[in-house]
Amino acid sequence: MGSLFHRSGLHRNNIYLYVLLVTLIIVIYLQDSSNIKKQYDEVWRTWESSTLSPSPSGPDLHNNPGERRDVSPFKNTVAYIRLNSDAHPERIPLLMQYEPFFHTIHISHPNNVVDSGEQYFLNITHDNYWSFWTGYQGVANLMASILNSSSEGPIEATHDGHSGPEGFVGDRHVQNITGVWFMHFDAWVDPMKFFDMDFTRIWVLDSASMGVGDGAPYYVCMKDKSRYPQWHWLQTPEDNEGRMWKALRAIANGIEGYDVGSPEYCTGWSDMYYIPRQYFGDFIALSRYFTEAEVFHEMATPTIFNIIDRRRRKTPWRSVIYRLSDCWGSCCFDVSIPEDVEWRRCGHRLNYATSMHIAEAHFKRLDEELKLVRAAEGTVYEK
Numbered sequence: 200m201g202s203l204f205h206r207s208g209l210h211r212n213n214i215y216l217y218v219l220l221v222t223l224i225i226v227i228y229l230q231d232s233s234n235i236k237k238q239y240d241e242v243w244r245t246w247e248s249s250t251l252s253p254s255p256s257g258p259d260l261h262n263n264p265g266e267r268r269d270v271s272p273f274k275n276t277v278a279y280i281r282l283n284s285d286a287h288p289e290r291i292p293l294l295m296q297y298e299p300f301f302h303t304i305h306i307s308h309p310n311n312v313v314d315s316g317e318q319y320f321l322n323i324t325h326d327n328y329w330s331f332w333t334g335y336q337g338v339a340n341l342m343a344s345i346l347n348s349s350s351e352g353p354i355e356a357t358h359d360g361h362s363g364p365e366g367f368v369g370d371r372h373v374q375n376i377t378g379v380w381f382m383h384f385d386a387w388v389d390p391m392k393f394f395d396m397d398f399t400r401i402w403v404l405d406s407a408s409m410g411v412g413d414g415a416p417y418y419v420c421m422k423d424k425s426r427y428p429q430w431h432w433l434q435t436p437e438d439n440e441g442r443m444w445k446a447l448r449a450i451a452n453g454i455e456g457y458d459v460g461s462p463e464y465c466t467g468w469s470d471m472y473y474i475p476r477q478y479f480g481d482f483i484a485l486s487r488y489f490t491e492a493e494v495f496h497e498m499a500t501p502t503i504f505n506i507i508d509r510r511r512r513k514t515p516w517r518s519v520i521y522r523l524s525d526c527w528g529s530c531c532f533d534v535s536i537p538e539d540v541e542w543r544r545c546g547h548r549l550n551y552a553t554s555m556h557i558a559e560a561h562f563k564r565l566d567e568e569l570k571l572v573r574a575a576e577g578t579v580y581e582k
């Protein structure tokens with residue numbers, strides 16, 4: 200190497216060049232790191248002053264229940280819990296253990312309030328909605344009832360939905376309801392673990408596994424069924440795709456302001472979802488078209504969300520939909536070990552018939568959490 204160096208006639212110039220280059224790099228580096236340090240100092244100062252004195256422009260804790268230790272993030276949400284059969288009334292007291300975490304628990308099943316003398320009963324806490332197939336209509340009826348009871352003017356509910364304005368559930372004002380969390384009764388949710396969620400968006404169940412193997416079916420939109428031919432509800436004799444076209448045509452011709460996307464429909468796992476109040480009106484308006492066309496709920500619901508998104512997103516890349524993809528399981532898998540439940544904040548299915556001990560462990564966990572929540576009364580999370 201040395202001899203090579205010496206043989207070059209320009210070796211002295213080369214050395215000057217190297218020295219110059221290295222000096223330049225060092226200067227740039229020092230300059231840069233002092234800038235970075237300055238930036239860090241700035242961030243540090245801001246952070247320090249913000250924890251010492253609450254900044255007036257800081258987050259409003261009331262609107263960010265997740266900031267608090269002592270408040271469930273769902274405290275202004277109604278849990279709409281759907282049971283498709285009425286054979287197991289003993290499960291309802293268990294499900295009511297969700298009550299302290301929500302504004303209200305609404306139980307829906309076909310023979311819920313049989314002695315009301317009405318074919319279809321609905322109030323803020325109960326309904327008799329009969330159809331598992333178009334279950335979203337029951338949710339829409341509840342939303343209409345919430346808006347009705349909040350004196351926002353009468354809202355038409357379809358299919359004989361009826362309830363008088365009530366205003367209150369216990370001592371809680373219906374006006375304070377900010378969203379609906381739908382869940383099939385054998386789904387599970389650990390409400391306190393939703394502290395980091397954005398309650399102004401719609402949450403749609405999704406799966407990262409794209410429905411492959413044991414993976415849950417994912418949320419996907421398409422212009423024809425070749426996009427997802429393995430989707431079960433596209434293979435059944437009811438011709439859900441044909442019904443879908445019928446519903447989308449009716450929307451395109453029937454109501455102003457909604458874009459059905461040339462047209463496009465969506466499918467997906469729908470055992471849980473969340474809708475904020477600002478989209479209740481859209482959900483109510485759209486669901487009746489799917490109910491009338493008898494579209495199955497695991498196609499209608501994701502499609503309704505897609506149509507709401509087209510209308511309400513501020514830009515094409517700022518969807519109002521959040522893809523909730525960390526829930527365990529899918530439509531059709533049962534948990535088999537308690538860890539399945541313990542390690543996930545949500546999931547489906549807890550098999551109450553074969554694994555009651557796992558369901559009981561889940562509710563016991565919620566009970567423990569509730570004790571901590573109550574012990575933390577008045578406190579916020581430390582920054």
Ligand SMILES: *[C@@H]1O[C@H](CO)[C@@H](O)[C@H](O)[C@H]1NC(C)=O
Nearest residue numbers: 343344347353354356361362
């Ligand atoms: C809302 O109120 C109107 C008028 O009082 C009533 O006709 C309608 O059935 C109500 N809707 C629901 C869902 O309660």
Ligand SMILES: *[C@@H]1O[C@H](CO)[C@@H](O)[C@H](O)[C@H]1NC(C)=O
Nearest residue numbers: 312322323324325367368369
């Ligand atoms: C709804 O109706 C049921 C059955 O009549 C009743 O037990 C319940 O208290 C009602 N809920 C409210 C909020 O009034």
Ligand SMILES: *[C@@H]1O[C@H](CO)[C@@H](O)[C@H](O)[C@H]1NC(C)=O
Nearest residue numbers: 261367370371372373374375
């Ligand atoms: C409704 O929420 C407000 C805060 O926005 C609260 O002050 C009030 O107590 C709540 N009312 C009821 C009846 O829950």
